Amino acid sequence: MLDPELQTLVEITLRTLWVCGSALLLALLGGVPIGILLGSSQFMSRGLLVSSVNAGMGAPPVVVGLIGSILLARSGPLGGWNLLYTPYAMIITSTAIALPLVIGLTLAAVGSLDDEWELQVRTLGIPRHWRIWLLIREIRMGLLAAVIAALGGILSEVGAVNMVGGNIAGETRVLTTAIMMHTSMGEYEIAMSQATVLFGNLLLLAGLLTWLQQSGRKR
Amino acid sequence: MLALRRTLQTTALITFALAALLTLPSGAADKRSMILATTTSVRDSGLLDALLPEFTEATGIRVRVIAVGTGAALRMGREGNADLLLTHAPASEQVLVDEGIATRRTPFMENFFVIAGPAKDPAKISAAISPEDAIRRIDAAGAGWVSRSDDSGTHKREKALFQAAGLDPEADRDRLVRTGTGMGLSLQVAGERRHYILSDIGTFLAFHKRVDLEVLSKPGPSLRNIYSILQLDSSRFERPLHTSEAEELERFLLAKKTQRAIGAFGLDKFGRTLFTPLHLADDAPASPPSPVSK
């Protein structure tokens, strides 16, 4: 029905959105609570954990990919899960890359609150889960920044997902790995069309999130 | 603490629900599959894209092609992370056979390397009597040379040629560029700088139009690029390999019909064929391991 090249492009794009969307969601679901916990409690090893988060934020994604491919290979400790060269490995790796970022930015957002914010809300006798809701409400702009940053990082990831995904046609090929492959093959035209789609998606999502951010600011 | 635990539980629940929901696009998890480790130049030639669909259709086996550098492909074989290897580094392949990691090595197609360079040919290698002589001329003229330096099949051949020419391949030379990267990129670098370079014919043809280089070498036995299939010994690894699938793929690649297709491949894309099949004589794989022929 459709031109086969176009069909492939659609298939790769849908997979890209699925892998990146899942990774973003997981990074947020895992990272925001951890960020809030780290940001609002005081305990002995807190400094160590925060340093790890900061280190994680700066960690090269390709290193995460390398570690992932070693762990998930058949010969590796997690080989029994048969995850290498599947989209799930790509989701896990992308999540691992984005997680420190989300935690770090959420931490910063919580830190920007008044020191006594939590105490003050507590003295109003508000139950715990409502306090958490209020906290998230209070830092929602910071969280949005975390979403934007994580999304950008996940969508543009190429090295790590190539390593753990294998760029297998019809299974683990996403826009970034396809672009890299076609470029190395000299097929620049195909690579450009894929790059355009990727960029278009990025612009759309970034625009949407920025609009959300700005409208939140005006309120 | 209760509210926090509840939040974490809800989070976990949502995560699992989403993960389950998002399992939709996966499909085909229970069909037969195997991992074929090969090199980027093999993938880049497009041969596998042309051959494999028919194989999958006929056998129902999904071939997951992982294209990495030669070194990585051989390493995958060594560690049992692939079911079948398709590489073109005869000496290294033989090492795997000697160590018993590979049960057999079956050359199944070949093409050749070329020494390409600027049309002006400052080192005058078009007049060389052999590829080794060409290398000597390049060295003597102090002309520029681009090396992939990545332990790929091409790089290994390049080192062998230098040694045969009586030169140290690792020595630093003036105007020696080490790219540490793939063939296509290295060709582009060579084109930009008007250096000489060793390339496989497939990639050269793919980049011919956008790279200002000409084939200046004459074919010779030392420029033969032999592609082999390596069958691995599953018993060596903790997790068993998909040996039956691997053997079916090997049979397919060696079959007359496939071999003929290999011989015809490239005509429409490059105006010339890329590979010479080595198994047109018979349908069955060569049972005894064949020695490295050079």
Added chain:
Amino acid sequence: MTEDTQPPSIALSAHNLHVRRGRGKDAFSLGVDHLDLHAGEVLVILGPNGAGKSTLLRALAGLERSVAKDVIRGGDGPVTLVFQRPAALSGSAEMNVRAALLGKGIPEEVKRQRVTRALDRFDIQALASHDARTLSGGELRRLALARAFVLEPEVLLLDEPFDDLDAEGQRILSLDLQQAIEDTNVAVAMVTHDLRRALLLADRIAVLAPGRLAQHGLRDEVLLRPNTQDIARTVGMTNLASGRVCRQAGGVSWIQIEPGFEVPTTAELNQEQEAWIGIRPEHLKLDVGRGDGESIGKAVVESLISDGLATVATLRVHDRRFTTHLLSGRGLARRLRPGDPVSLAVRPDQVHALPA
């Protein structure tokens, strides 16, 4: 009007309150043996900076860790604390007040009523839909109080509620607060460094010395009979001196501060006893021959400082400085100039004295 003769019930009774914060050199500890908060009454907590006033409030609110304590509650109503710098949640003022009622199973209609009433108490209904973060300092304080009162608390703890307010703002807020306390019969403990404001509102006073409760009791008790000179200074009894009882007659002991400077007091002292005396500025009178108390000697006016309402006159008496308050713009305040000689007088029953 019939006087309410029933003693106010105790809303909160704290015993053996011990707070320890920090470690080593910066460690801070506070120990309070016993302190009660009475329903409908305001307890003002005074003391020097760092004595632990805010810490005491927070301990009563249950916010301080490492607290060994026994707190007996008169009822089970909420205890809430209004902080020195109230936090404004992002959202409208109304939302801020409403937030206090989150998760308490209060029906919507009741919530609405309580919120309206709370906003009303502190006259901020007009600001209900304003973004709380755009409110001025004074408006934010009112919001914080409304938010506290919407809880219908049984115990209300206030940390410097009049900070950053101008005189008029303080006055109005004070009135609204008093009205609210009267309406709800809430027990209040308030920390403030503004002595005048404290004296206007206090029913009881607690004075902290570093790390401990030095004196507490009914307002007049503490104001008029501080146990030590430090406490005296804290509660505004600034005219202090020491001497010895030189003569006694008719229930009055005369304490000689210096030859020629004797002060009478009705306090119970023995002849020749060493004692210190304290006179509140408002009880130190300039003798104008009207027979207001006993003359105690001459002084020279050193300075006159007026804030529009009261003039604080600093007098030099035998090398000491005493202060007294005059009504601005009237009588003596108008006539006196620095350097003028004056005579001082006191009523012996207004001179506080304790053995040294």
